Amino acid sequence: xxxxxxxxxxxxxxxxxxxxxxxxxxxxxxxxxxxxxxxxxxxxxxxxxxxxxxxxxxxxxxxxxxxxxxxxxxxxxxxxxxxxxxxxxxxxxxxxxxxxxxxxxxxxxxxxxxxxxxxxxxxxxxxxxxxxxxxxxxxxxxxxxxxxxxxxxxxxxxxxxxxxxxxxxxxxxxxxxxxxxxxxxxxxxxxxxxxxxxxxxxxxxxxxxxxxxxxxxxxxxxxxxxxxxxxxxxxxxxxxxxxxxxxxxxxxxxxxxxxxxxxxxxxxxxxxxxxxxxxxxxxxxxxxxxxxxxxxxxxxxxxxxxxxxxxxxxxxxxxxxxxxxxxxxxxxxxxxxxxxxxxxxxxxxxxxxxxxxxxxxxxxxxxxxxxxxxxxxxxxxxxxxxxxxxxxxxxxxxxxxxxxxxxxxxxxxxxxxxxxxxxxxxxxxxxxxxxxxxxxxxxxxxxxxxxxxxxxxxxxxxxxxxxxxxxxxxxxxxxxxxxxxxxxxxxxxxxxxxxxxxxxxxxxxxxxxxxxxxxxxxxxxxxxxxxxxxxxxxxxxxxxxxxxxxxxxxxxxx
RNA sequence: GCCCCUGUAGCUCAGCUGGAUAGAGCAGAGGCUUCCUAAGCCUUGUGUCGGGAGUUCGAAUCUCUUCAGGGGUACCA
Numbered sequence: 001x002x003x004x005x006x007x008x009x010x011x012x013x014x015x016x017x018x019x020x021x022x023x024x025x026x027x028x029x030x031x032x033x034x035x036x037x038x039x040x041x042x043x044x045x046x047x048x049x050x051x052x053x054x055x056x057x058x059x060x061x062x063x064x065x066x067x068x069x070x071x072x073x074x075x076x077x078x079x080x081x082x083x084x085x086x087x088x089x090x091x092x093x094x095x096x097x098x099x100x101x102x103x104x105x106x107x108x109x110x111x112x113x114x115x116x117x118x119x120x121x122x123x124x125x126x127x128x129x130x131x132x133x134x135x136x137x138x139x140x141x142x143x144x145x146x147x148x149x150x151x152x153x154x155x156x157x158x159x160x161x162x163x164x165x166x167x168x169x170x171x172x173x174x175x176x177x178x179x180x181x182x183x184x185x186x187x188x189x190x191x192x193x194x195x196x197x198x199x200x201x202x203x204x205x206x207x208x209x210x211x212x213x214x215x216x217x218x219x220x221x222x223x224x225x226x227x228x229x230x231x232x233x234x235x236x237x238x239x240x241x242x243x244x245x246x247x248x249x250x251x252x253x254x255x256x257x258x259x260x261x262x263x264x265x266x267x268x269x270x271x272x273x274x275x276x277x278x279x280x281x282x283x284x285x286x287x288x289x290x291x292x293x294x295x296x297x298x299x300x301x302x303x304x305x306x307x308x309x310x311x312x313x314x315x316x317x318x319x320x321x322x323x324x325x326x327x328x329x330x331x332x333x334x335x336x337x338x339x340x341x342x343x344x345x346x347x348x349x350x351x352x353x354x355x356x357x358x359x360x361x362x363x364x365x366x367x368x369x370x371x372x373x374x375x376x377x378x379x380x381x382x383x384x385x386x387x388x389x390x391x392x393x394x395x396x397x398x399x400x401x402x403x404x405x406x407x408x409x410x411x412x413x414x415x416x417x418x419x420x421x422x423x424x425x426x427x428x429x430x431x432x433x434x435x436x437x438x439x440x441x442x443x444x445x446x447x448x449x450x451x452x453x454x455x456x457x458x459x460x461x462x463x464x465x466x467x468x469x470x471x472x473x474x475x476x477x478x479x480x481x482x483x484x485x486x487x488x489x490x491x492x493x494x495x496x497x498x499x500x501x502x503x504x505x506x507x508x509x510x511x512x513x514x515x516x517x518x519x520x521x522x523x524x525x526x527x528x529x530x531x532x533x534x535x536x537x538x539x540x541x542x543x544x545x546x547x548x549x550x551x552x553x554x555x556x557x558x
Numbered sequence: 559g560c561c562c563c564u565g566u567a568g569c570u571c572a573g574c575u576g577g578a579u580a581g582a583g584c585a586g587a588g589g590c591u592u593c594c595u596a597a598g599c600c601u602u603g604u605g606u607c608g609g610g611a612g613u614u615c616g617a618a619u620c621u622c623u624u625c626a627g628g629g630g631u632a633c634c635a
Contacts, residue, residue: 040575055577058615068615093578094615139635179635294633305560305631312633319635347562348630373563374629415571418563420628422570427584434597436583442597450594491574503572506582517590517599558597 017101018052020085025056028078034063041099043484047473050090050098051480057095068095106476107467109483113538114463121489121545126167126337132330133159135341136253136260137174140245141185142210144252145393147343150375150421152396153412153551154498155341156258158370160549161493161501167337171258174326176266177242184208186238190228192217193237197226210393212248216241252396255405257551266322274325275317279310281360297321302355320349324356331362338367339496347371370496372417378424394425403428403435406552410437413550414502436506437552440543443509445558446516447540454522454533461537465530474515475532478539481511485542489549498550505546512539 018041025039037059041052057072064071072091079089083102090098113120135155138148159169176182188208191201196217203209220228220240228234246263253259269275279295282288287298293313297320300307310321330338340350350369358364377394400408411428414436415421428435454460470476485504492501521532544554 038575040577042574042577044578045573045581046578049578053578055616058577061615096578176635181635292633296633309633314633316633318633323635344563344629346630346635349635351561371563376628419571420564424570427570434584438597439583442595446595446598453594488574495574497574499572500574503582506572510582513598514600516594520594522594558595 017085017099017105020082021052021054021079021099024079025054025075028056028075029060031078032060032064034060037063044098047477049092049096051101052099054097054099055095057091057097061095071095072097103476104468106479106483107470110467110479110535110538111463113482113541114461114534117541118545118548120541121164121485121549123165123486123490125165125490125493126162129167129336130170130334131159131162131167131337131339132170132172132333132335133162133339133341134172134174134330135339136249138249139175139179139181140177140242140249141181142208142245142393143212143248143395143397145395146377146399146423147375147393149256149396149399149408150372150412150417151341151343152253152256153409154370154372154417156256157409157413157498157550158339158341158493158496159258160551161489161496161498162337164489164549165493170262170335171260172262172264173260174264174266176322177238178267182238182242185213185241186235188213189216189220189237189241190232190234193220194229196221197229199229212245213241216244219244255400256396256409257405264326266326269322269325269329274329275321278321278325278328278356278360282356285359287356287359297352297356299352299355302359304352304355308352320352320356323349323353327353327357327367328360328362331357331366336366340367340369342369342371344371344373368496370417373420375412375421375423378422378426399428406437406441407435409551410435410502413498416497416499438558439513440505440509440547441553441555442558443512444540444543444547444554445556447512447536447543448556450521450536451533451540454529457522457529459522459526459529459533461534462530463534465534466527467531467534469528469531470535472515472519474511474518475535478508478511478515478535481508482538482542485546489546492549501546501549505543505550508539508542508546512536 021041022039029035029037029039037056039054039056041054044050044053057068057075060071061068069091072095075097076089076091081087081089084105085102087100087102090100092098133155135158136144136148136152138144144152156171159171162169184206185208188203191203191207192214194201195203196214220236223240224236228236250259279288282297287301288310289296289298289307294309295311296307297310298307308320309318311317327338342350354364354367354369357367396408403411407428411423412421451461470479488501488504492498519532521536522529547554
């Protein structure tokens with residue numbers, strides 16, 4: 001309502017320039033009896049093309065059978081130029097309509113940023129709605145690695161973006177501590193335990209090789225001595241490992257800057273009978289069959305390529321069955337939005353699961369599956385293959401030790417999630433000073449420094465400063481970019497693409513640095529100084545708000 | 559074989575619902591500080607937007623096809 005995309009506010013009016021122009025264009029369409037044409041107002045790349053551009057004349061050419069340029073002229077004459085909103089309209093190129101916003105009203109909006117402060121950029125898009133985001137969800141077999149990092153940071157940032165848009169968000173971690181992996185983990189610990197007690201054992205290749213296994217064995221020795229030596233069935237090994245590894249994972253996640261609200265154990269689904277219920281209900285729909293002692297989900301009846309095994313002939317369910325039960329359980333909890341964050345290796349798993357959920361008449365439209373591509377790690381120009389089992393991995397903690405938490409988060413967020421992330425370890429380690437995150441943070445620190453200098457001269461930012469004095473191109477470019485922040489936050493959330501915000505902040509920092517070299521802020525001219533201090537205070541606000549949404553700190557000095 | 563993702567400057571990548579001369583960082587070359595942090599700014603070169611066809615006023619963006627890379631296609635998760 002109050003905010004609108006790239007909208008620019010005008011005075012006390014509740015309508016933005018964009019809304020005003022849209023309304024005028026709608027009226028034109030009605031006047032001409034043209035239907036099914038969308039009004040598209042773009043922010044032109046080139047500032048010479050105004051603040052908003054419309055291609056309406058080009059599109060309407062088909063309907064009206066006239067030249068686009070003539071229609072554009074007709075539209076221009078049709079529109080009432082209310083100087084509260086627009087200063088002029090130009091026709092350019094093949095028939096674009098370029099609208100120029102009235103500058104006085106840019107200033108009114110700038111003032112708004114200083115009034116809204118940390119609220120600026122937030123919206124109530126998801127007000128009253130509950131969202132649940134499931135991510136990381138690594139089984140507790142080892143420390144979180146760089147491979148998990150992307151999903152972790154991406155998931156948390158999605159949560160932050162949803163929260164900024166008014167959603168009530170639950171961060172959830174789903175795990176399974178009962179499968180084959182975990183049995184191997186327990187056995188790995190037991191063998192190391194025996195080794196540490198001086199026994200000679202053969203340690204199989206397919207067991208967990210990492211040093212952390214030995215550490216866990218040591219803690220067991222401290223607590224139990226050699227009492228478990230002849231008890232190969234003891235659950236102490238697995239349980240101790242699970243507890244230790246989970247503690248480690250939680251600590252890593254805390255360091256990344258967030259915490260999970262819920263750790264959901266897959267076992268719960270069995271205990272509550274939800275697994276059996278899924279099979280029973282699907283069976284009622286004729287979607288279950290037994291073949292060769294296994295229970296099959298007849299997904300081919302629902303248009304899937306092939307049927308899938310839900311329960312193996314051994315009696316053990318495949319992952320698809322509990323996943324189905326889990327999603328149904330989440331829907332029953334009453335969320336309006338359910339998000340799964342998966343790595344590309346899970347891409348094949350969800351269509352069958354969603355098909356099963358849908359077959360049982362649940363609303364799968366609420367479920368959004370976000371897939372992020374892999375992180376390919378390179379070191380010395382060579383790809384590093386990572387495997388938790390082989391202990392051939394770099395942990396997230398290692399990474400944060402090397403380059404810091406901020407750089408870690410930034411690195412994982414800066415690229416589109418459906419593109420592979422090429423993580424160059426050497427670059428992250430040795431050239432971290434050149435990382436763009438510092439460029440953005442430096443802009444923030446610089447502003448803090450200037451503002452404190454202003455204070456020594458009794459000059460402070462003021463939302464009622466005389467913004468009319470801001471006339472330089474560099475100043476106006478900064479202001480216009482600031483005003484598009486709410487739209488970026490919204491778009492980043494709606495499309496689940498945090499990298500849009502990353503790019504936005506980088507551009508803002510760039511525009512600020514340019515402004516800084518051209519315009520001196522603190523001068524003998526008190527009025528102008530105040531106006532510029534207020535401007536950079538607004539930049540600082542947006543930088544801090546934006547970095548906050550990415551979980552990256554905004555330092556006061558560097 | 560089939561499905562999904564990707565292919566844009568030497569390298570790493572942006573490019574929003576198709577729009578007006580395709581952008582940034584790094585790397586290369588050169589410059590800027592009597593003055594608010596030089597972790598900064600400015601100048602400079604680079605493109606068959608993987609190839610081909612189509613849709614249209616207009617395509618890096620949509621459709622088809624083809625090539626290349628990654629992932630999936632298990633009674634593993």
